[in-house]
Amino acid sequence: MSERSTGAGPLTVLKEGVVIALEAIRANRIRAGLTILGVGIGVAVVVIMAALITGIRSSVLEAFESAGPENFIVVRFDFTAVLFDSGDGRPPWWDKPIITPEEAERIGRLSAIDEALYNFQFSTNIESGSQQLTNINGQGYSAGWPRYAQGDFVAGRDFTPAEVRESRAVVVISEALAIELFGQLDPIGKTVRLSSPFRDVRDDFRVVGVFLPDENIFSSAVEHWLVVPYTAGLKRLKADDSQSQILVVPDSTYTSSQSRDEVIAALRSARGLGPRDDNNFAILQSAQLVDSFNRLTGVFFLVMLALSSAGLLVGGVGVIGIMLISVTERTREIGVRKALGATRREILWQFLVEAGVLTMLGGAAGLIIGGTLAYATAHFTPIPARIPLWSVGAALASAALTGMLFGLIPAYRAARLQPVEALRAE
Structure with a gap:
């Protein structure tokens, strides 16, 4: 038990509170460990969700930037704003x-x-010799598509x-597909058989290029x-073109708005x-797609925050339990401190500091766990997980706030103890 005079400075009270809190945690390792784990x-x-969303968002923005920030897409409908219930059982874009x-030619x-x-996109099976792969992502394109899909030909050419x-x-x-089918052999000029997984069609195609995006x-x-x-x-594989689109590369001598206006006028x-008719097509820019992505990740992040709050709630319940036990075990100590002149405010602050230290340790443990998972994700997966600084502050602040809020009840109980009754406690 530490003695101090009434009216000690706030730094002294804080320091003393931290020391006593660490002593209490060492004396109750199992209970404290479980509480720290829940908060952690x-x-x-x-932390890991913030790292994943930050990494994915930066990658998406880089991808759109590399594909050309002024480019845009003409589509059948604006899928970023579509509603799937039009009242008659069919989607509004039907x-x-x-x-x-x-x-596209116009x-x-x-x-x-x-x-x-x-x-347009379609799914296809591909065969080469004894190798057969199913449900490969296929695309039908005009010539010149590499101008929109940034990358390089490592062999051959475009059609x-x-x-x-x-x-x-x-x-x-x-x-990657060339290596899977042909290994180290030169794939240029080789024949592969493409077939539709949904229609009874197949045809032999000659490989003319290998592309690395x-x-x-x-x-x-x-x-x-x-x-x-x-x-x-369309002709050989009977591919579905119902969701076809036009990828538009504007002339650099025109502004983006001028290019879009010409396209809209031409299609109308x-x-x-007529002048009063709405467009029966949509134009999507990179900014719209990014906004849609931000809304999606925002909702996802809120859901994960709700789930993480469950972990903090478990830790908070643990804080109440361990602090109530601590108050019960140290009733006589509290009585001695009050007899020596400690005020209710100082006792209340003492136990709030203890609760805060407990959850701050949980926050530190959570940062270590989250940082390790973020590093492993960035190292072993394509997602470049990055921990933003705000998430570190938010994590520590939420941990400290959890300790303070859930520590109020036991701290208030300790502050309300009467010195005479507390000194009688065994």
Whole structure:
């Protein structure tokens, strides 16, 4: 038990409180350890989720930036704002017309547009000799698609406009897919068989290029993919083009708004829309996609914060338990301190400091756990997890606040003890 005079300075009281708190934790290692673990788990969840979201967001922004911040996409409907209940059982975009190759060609001839690439996605199986892979991500494209999908050809070339017009059976595959199918052999000129997993169609395609995309979170998530001329995808593989789109690269001499206005005017004219008719298509820019991603990750982060608060709640209940036991075990000590002149305020502060120290240790443990998990995630997965400084402050603040809030009840109980009754306690 430490003695001190009434009216000791706040730093002295704080220092004394920390020392007594550490002595109490050492005397009750198991109870204190469980409380620290509960708080640590809650803090670790906050830290690792902040690291994951920060890393993913930076990767997404880098990916959009590398693909061209001024580029935009013409789509059938704005999927970032779509509602799936229109009252009649069908989604509101159901009757919107499909984007066509002719519209892509029309946009490509505009003065403000450098290139307009028709595109759709499909799933395909691929065979080469005894190797067979299923549900490979395939895309039908116009010639010149590497201008939008940043990367380099490590072998071969892109298909030509003539090969697109003639629906040639040529294919560009990813480097990872080339290694999976051919190992160290040169894949250029080799024949692969593509087939639809949903339709009874198959055809032989000749490999003309191997493409390695710039490293980002998207390229790491899908390593096996292929690209064929969109005409070949439609004719030979009967690919579904209901969600086709046009990837637009504006001319650098025009502003982004000028390019979009020309595209909108051209499509409205081609589709015969009157002045009062709404657009039956949508234009998406990188900023819209980023905003949509931020909303999604924001909701996800709130859910994870709610889950992590459960861990802090468990730790808080542990704080109440251990501090109530501590007050009961140290009733006589409290009586002695009051007899020597300690005020209710000082006793209250003493036990709040003890509760705060307990949860701060839990916060430190959570930071270590979360930091270790973030490092392992960044090292062993494609996600570049980064711990933002604000998450460290938020984690420690939430841990300290948990200790203070849940420590109020036992601290108030200790402060209310009468010196005479406390001195009688055994």
